[in-house]
Amino acid sequence: MSALSLPEVRSLISAERIAARVSELAAQITREYSGRSLVILCILKGSFVFAADLARAIAMPVRVEFLGVRSYGDDTKSSGVVQITQDLTRPVDGDHILIVEDIVDTGLTLSYLREQLRSRNPASIKVAALLHKPARMQREVEIDYLGFTIDDVFVVGFGLDYAERYRNLPFIGVLDPSKVSDT
Numbered sequence: 001m002s003a004l005s006l007p008e009v010r011s012l013i014s015a016e017r018i019a020a021r022v023s024e025l026a027a028q029i030t031r032e033y034s035g036r037s038l039v040i041l042c043i044l045k046g047s048f049v050f051a052a053d054l055a056r057a058i059a060m061p062v063r064v065e066f067l068g069v070r071s072y073g074d075d076t077k078s079s080g081v082v083q084i085t086q087d088l089t090r091p092v093d094g095d096h097i098l099i100v101e102d103i104v105d106t107g108l109t110l111s112y113l114r115e116q117l118r119s120r121n122p123a124s125i126k127v128a129a130l131l132h133k134p135a136r137m138q139r140e141v142e143i144d145y146l147g148f149t150i151d152d153v154f155v156v157g158f159g160l161d162y163a164e165r166y167r168n169l170p171f172i173g174v175l176d177p178s179k180v181s182d183t
Contacts, residue, residue, distance in 0.1 A: 006169075008179035009156060013148055013172040018130075018158060022050070025128060025145045026057030029098065034060060037123075039095045043113070044068040044086060046102035049159035049167070050130045050147075054100060065089065071109050082112045093121035098145075102160050103131040107139035114141070131155065131172070148172075 029038075040062050042051035055064055068086030097117060104110055110127060117125055128145035135152035154177065156162050157169030166175065 006166075006173075008176050009166065009169065009173035010176070011171050012150065012153070012155060012174050015158075015170040018147070018172065019053070021147045022053045023057055025147065026054055026059070029054075029128070029145060030059045033058075033096060033098075037095050038062045039092055039097050039122075040064045041088075041092075041097050041099045041117075042066050043099060043101050043109075045167070046159045046161065047100045047130070050102055050128075051100040054128060063090075063095070065092070067113070069109060069113065082109050084116075088120075091120065092117070095122050096124045097122045097126070099125065099127045101127060101129040102158075103133060103155070104129045104141060104143055105133040105136040107137050107141040110141045111139045130158065131160075 038058075038060070040051060040055050042048055042064060044066050045068070051064070055062055065088050066086060067088060068084065070083045070085050071081060099110070099113060099117070101110060104127075114125055126144040127142065129143045130147040132143055132146055132149045133152055134149065153174045154162070155172050156166035156175045157171050157173045159167050160172070161167045162175050162177070166173070
Protein backbone atom coordinates (compact mmCIF):
# COMPACT_ATOMS: atom_id res chain seq x y z
CA MET A 1 0.00 0.00 0.00
CA SER A 2 1.43 3.42 -0.92
CA ALA A 3 2.19 6.13 1.64
CA LEU A 4 -0.61 8.24 0.15
CA SER A 5 -3.39 5.72 0.81
CA LEU A 6 -2.83 4.54 4.36
CA PRO A 7 -6.12 3.24 5.80
CA GLU A 8 -5.43 4.79 9.21
CA VAL A 9 -4.83 8.32 7.82
CA ARG A 10 -7.48 10.56 6.26
CA SER A 11 -6.19 13.58 4.30
CA LEU A 12 -7.05 16.92 5.94
CA ILE A 13 -4.80 19.47 4.22
CA SER A 14 -3.26 18.63 0.85
CA ALA A 15 0.39 19.09 -0.05
CA GLU A 16 -0.69 21.70 -2.62
CA ARG A 17 -2.59 23.78 -0.05
CA ILE A 18 0.37 23.59 2.34
CA ALA A 19 2.82 24.71 -0.37
CA ALA A 20 0.63 27.68 -1.31
CA ARG A 21 0.25 28.79 2.30
CA VAL A 22 3.98 28.42 3.01
CA SER A 23 4.70 30.69 0.02
CA GLU A 24 2.26 33.31 1.36
CA LEU A 25 3.80 33.20 4.84
CA ALA A 26 7.34 33.43 3.44
CA ALA A 27 6.45 36.50 1.37
CA GLN A 28 5.02 38.21 4.46
CA ILE A 29 8.08 37.29 6.56
CA THR A 30 10.44 38.53 3.82
CA ARG A 31 8.65 41.90 3.73
CA GLU A 32 8.64 42.30 7.50
CA TYR A 33 12.25 41.24 8.17
CA SER A 34 14.01 42.72 5.15
CA GLY A 35 17.39 44.14 6.19
CA ARG A 36 17.36 42.48 9.63
CA SER A 37 19.27 39.57 11.12
CA LEU A 38 16.70 36.74 11.17
CA VAL A 39 17.20 33.40 12.90
CA ILE A 40 14.76 30.65 11.94
CA LEU A 41 14.44 28.54 15.08
CA CYS A 42 13.17 25.12 14.01
CA ILE A 43 11.53 23.27 16.87
CA LEU A 44 12.42 19.60 16.47
CA LYS A 45 11.33 17.20 15.53
CA GLY A 46 7.88 18.05 14.20
CA SER A 47 8.56 21.34 12.44
CA PHE A 48 11.59 20.29 10.39
CA VAL A 49 9.63 19.90 7.13
CA PHE A 50 7.70 23.15 7.58
CA ALA A 51 10.87 25.02 8.62
CA ALA A 52 12.80 23.73 5.60
CA ASP A 53 10.09 24.74 3.14
CA LEU A 54 9.60 28.12 4.84
CA ALA A 55 13.34 28.90 4.97
CA ARG A 56 13.76 28.08 1.27
CA ALA A 57 10.84 30.36 0.38
CA ILE A 58 12.05 33.38 2.39
CA ALA A 59 13.78 35.71 -0.09
CA MET A 60 16.60 36.97 2.14
CA PRO A 61 19.56 35.48 4.03
CA VAL A 62 18.55 33.66 7.21
CA ARG A 63 20.37 31.65 9.85
CA VAL A 64 18.79 28.38 10.90
CA GLU A 65 19.04 26.98 14.42
CA PHE A 66 17.44 23.88 15.91
CA LEU A 67 15.92 23.35 19.32
CA GLY A 68 14.80 19.87 20.29
CA VAL A 69 11.63 19.79 22.37
CA ARG A 70 9.43 16.92 23.43
CA SER A 71 6.00 17.08 25.08
CA TYR A 72 4.04 14.20 23.52
CA GLY A 73 6.13 11.08 23.97
CA ASP A 74 4.40 8.24 22.13
CA ASP A 75 0.88 9.36 23.05
CA THR A 76 -1.72 11.35 21.11
CA LYS A 77 -2.06 13.99 23.84
CA SER A 78 0.56 16.42 25.14
CA SER A 79 1.91 15.54 28.57
CA GLY A 80 2.19 19.25 29.39
CA VAL A 81 5.79 18.69 30.48
CA VAL A 82 8.34 20.26 28.15
CA GLN A 83 11.68 18.48 27.78
CA ILE A 84 14.56 20.19 25.93
CA THR A 85 16.32 17.44 23.98
CA GLN A 86 18.72 19.63 21.96
CA ASP A 87 19.82 23.22 22.61
CA LEU A 88 20.95 25.99 20.25
CA THR A 89 24.49 25.86 18.91
CA ARG A 90 25.08 29.64 18.76
CA PRO A 91 23.97 32.67 20.77
CA VAL A 92 20.92 34.64 19.59
CA ASP A 93 21.39 37.89 21.52
CA GLY A 94 20.52 40.84 19.29
CA ASP A 95 18.97 38.62 16.63
CA HIS A 96 15.35 38.52 15.53
CA ILE A 97 14.09 35.01 16.29
CA LEU A 98 11.30 33.35 14.35
CA ILE A 99 10.20 30.25 16.24
CA VAL A 100 8.90 27.74 13.71
CA GLU A 101 6.42 25.30 15.23
CA ASP A 102 4.51 22.45 13.63
CA ILE A 103 1.41 22.80 15.81
CA VAL A 104 0.22 24.98 18.67
CA ASP A 105 -2.45 23.26 20.70
CA THR A 106 -2.23 23.70 24.50
CA GLY A 107 0.14 26.67 24.21
CA LEU A 108 2.25 25.29 27.06
CA THR A 109 5.32 24.41 24.97
CA LEU A 110 5.35 27.71 23.11
CA SER A 111 4.85 29.73 26.30
CA TYR A 112 7.76 27.87 27.91
CA LEU A 113 9.99 28.40 24.86
CA ARG A 114 9.30 32.14 24.68
CA GLU A 115 10.16 32.50 28.36
CA GLN A 116 13.40 30.55 27.95
CA LEU A 117 14.43 32.47 24.82
CA ARG A 118 13.80 35.91 26.35
CA SER A 119 16.64 35.22 28.78
CA ARG A 120 19.00 34.99 25.78
CA ASN A 121 18.41 38.68 24.86
CA PRO A 122 17.13 38.49 21.27
CA ALA A 123 15.99 41.66 19.52
CA SER A 124 12.53 40.11 19.05
CA ILE A 125 10.69 36.80 19.16
CA LYS A 126 7.86 35.93 16.79
CA VAL A 127 6.15 32.64 15.97
CA ALA A 128 5.29 30.88 12.72
CA ALA A 129 3.07 27.84 13.22
CA LEU A 130 1.84 25.51 10.53
CA LEU A 131 -1.20 24.49 12.57
CA HIS A 132 -3.26 25.85 15.46
CA LYS A 133 -5.74 23.78 17.45
CA PRO A 134 -7.62 26.38 19.56
CA ALA A 135 -9.97 23.85 21.19
CA ARG A 136 -7.06 22.55 23.29
CA MET A 137 -5.60 25.92 24.39
CA GLN A 138 -4.64 26.07 28.05
CA ARG A 139 -2.39 29.12 27.79
CA GLU A 140 -3.00 31.89 25.26
CA VAL A 141 0.00 32.51 23.01
CA GLU A 142 0.42 34.83 20.06
CA ILE A 143 1.00 33.25 16.65
CA ASP A 144 2.34 35.87 14.25
CA TYR A 145 2.32 33.74 11.09
CA LEU A 146 -0.28 30.96 10.96
CA GLY A 147 -0.74 28.32 8.31
CA PHE A 148 -4.06 26.69 9.23
CA THR A 149 -6.52 26.41 12.10
CA ILE A 150 -7.80 22.88 12.66
CA ASP A 151 -10.36 21.09 14.82
CA ASP A 152 -9.41 18.96 17.82
CA VAL A 153 -8.18 15.93 15.88
CA PHE A 154 -4.84 14.13 16.03
CA VAL A 155 -2.86 14.92 12.90
CA VAL A 156 0.23 13.46 11.28
CA GLY A 157 2.31 14.14 8.20
CA PHE A 158 4.44 17.01 6.96
CA GLY A 159 6.75 16.44 9.94
CA LEU A 160 4.13 15.60 12.58
CA ASP A 161 4.22 12.09 13.95
CA TYR A 162 2.58 9.38 15.96
CA ALA A 163 5.20 7.31 17.84
CA GLU A 164 7.87 8.61 15.41
CA ARG A 165 5.91 7.43 12.34
CA TYR A 166 4.09 9.27 9.53
CA ARG A 167 6.41 12.34 9.50
CA ASN A 168 7.19 11.65 5.84
CA LEU A 169 3.64 12.09 4.54
CA PRO A 170 3.52 15.10 2.16
CA PHE A 171 0.13 16.23 3.51
CA ILE A 172 -1.55 16.73 6.89
CA GLY A 173 -3.78 13.80 7.74
CA VAL A 174 -6.06 12.79 10.58
CA LEU A 175 -4.87 9.63 12.29
CA ASP A 176 -7.27 7.00 13.56
CA PRO A 177 -5.17 5.35 16.31
CA SER A 178 -7.61 2.43 16.53
CA LYS A 179 -6.45 1.35 13.06
CA VAL A 180 -2.72 1.71 13.74
CA SER A 181 -0.68 -1.48 13.73
CA ASP A 182 2.68 -1.77 15.48
CA THR A 183 4.05 -3.91 12.66
